[in-house]
Amino acid sequence: MSEAAPNFEGLLREALAPVEPPEDLILRLEETLTSITELAAGELEAWELSAMRDPRNWARPAAALVAGGAAGTALVLLRARRRAQSQTGLFHGIRRVSFDRSGAERALRDLGRETRKLLGDR
Amino acid sequence: MLDAEFSELYRAHLRDVYSYAYYRVGDHHDAEDLTEQTFLQAYRHFERAQRESNGRPLRPWLIRIAHNLAANLYRDRSRKPSWPIDETTTLAAPHTTEQLVEGRDELSRVLDGVRELPDDRREALIMRFALGMDNREIARALGRSDGATKVLIHRAIKQLEGIVGDPVEASADE
Numbered sequence: 001m002s003e004a005a006p007n008f009e010g011l012l013r014e015a016l017a018p019v020e021p022p023e024d025l026i027l028r029l030e031e032t033l034t035s036i037t038e039l040a041a042g043e044l045e046a047w048e049l050s051a052m053r054d055p056r057n058w059a060r061p062a063a064a065l066v067a068g069g070a071a072g073t074a075l076v077l078l079r080a081r082r083r084a085q086s087q088t089g090l091f092h093g094i095r096r097v098s099f100d101r102s103g104a105e106r107a108l109r110d111l112g113r114e115t116r117k118l119l120g121d122r
Numbered sequence: 123m124l125d126a127e128f129s130e131l132y133r134a135h136l137r138d139v140y141s142y143a144y145y146r147v148g149d150h151h152d153a154e155d156l157t158e159q160t161f162l163q164a165y166r167h168f169e170r171a172q173r174e175s176n177g178r179p180l181r182p183w184l185i186r187i188a189h190n191l192a193a194n195l196y197r198d199r200s201r202k203p204s205w206p207i208d209e210t211t212t213l214a215a216p217h218t219t220e221q222l223v224e225g226r227d228e229l230s231r232v233l234d235g236v237r238e239l240p241d242d243r244r245e246a247l248i249m250r251f252a253l254g255m256d257n258r259e260i261a262r263a264l265g266r267s268d269g270a271t272k273v274l275i276h277r278a279i280k281q282l283e284g285i286v287g288d289p290v291e292a293s294a295d296e
Contacts, residue, residue, distance in 0.1 A: 015232035016252040021140035025154045
């Protein structure tokens with residue numbers, strides 16, 4: 001595909017020179033955007049306070065707590081598993097049976113401790 | 123306080139959006155409205171656009187908003203852009219006085235020619251020459267492939283050359 005003559009493109013670039021926005025538009029737009037941001041922040045704050053007075057809006061935070069709890073439990077199991085894997089590496093497969101048992105005991109202890117922490121936090 | 127990232131986007135591209143709007147609609151009043159609406163809409167969808175952009179520049183997204191709003195404007199008003207360009211444009215655009223005097227006729231012929239182009243070709247030229255967008259950016263703004271955009275721009279320039287050189291012949295060819 002052949003390119004158009006460079007001088008014609010130059011002419012086109014000159015004809016379609018960028019247009020500076022008027023100063024009053026810049027000020028108006030900045031004011032509008034700033035006031036929308038402030039309004040949105042104010043509305044969100046007011047909504048959060050008023051929403052928590054209505055029990056119908058408690059479902060979401062409650063669900064978040066449940067999800068948080070589940071995530072915490074999963075995290076404990078994951079940590080225990082990771083620890084067990086790293087220790088398996090140290091033992092090089094020796095005394096695997098006794099290690100598995102101690103790993104499971106440690107995981108249960110971790111689970112109990114984390115669960116107590118979660119319940120205590122609530 | 124305006125979000126810092128949006129504020130940055132706004133400052134970086136206000137002139138682009140305004141230039142696009144101006145050459146698209148043909149008068150300063152509508153261009154101001156279109157620019158304002160573009161940034162308000164962009165603000166509403168900014169977070170999503172950031173998430174979906176995967177780090178790519180947001181200028182094509184902004185121009186696409188302006189493009190859609192301009193299309194709605196014409197649909198609502200059932201009219202075409204109010205060309206020719208305002209006389210006041212030349213005061214706002216960064217032309218030198220000398221260039222204005224010497225090249226006014228030639229530039230005005232080119233602008234008249236741009237007005238005669240089909241919408242998609244006109245828009246592609248505005249994006250390329252007024253905003254300095256590359257093919258990929260223009261493709262994203264117009265929702266076309268890079269290849270199709272390259273062809274579109276090439277044909278637009280060729281058609282415009284024909285119009286400016288020989289208006290009657292060029293319009294008969296298209």
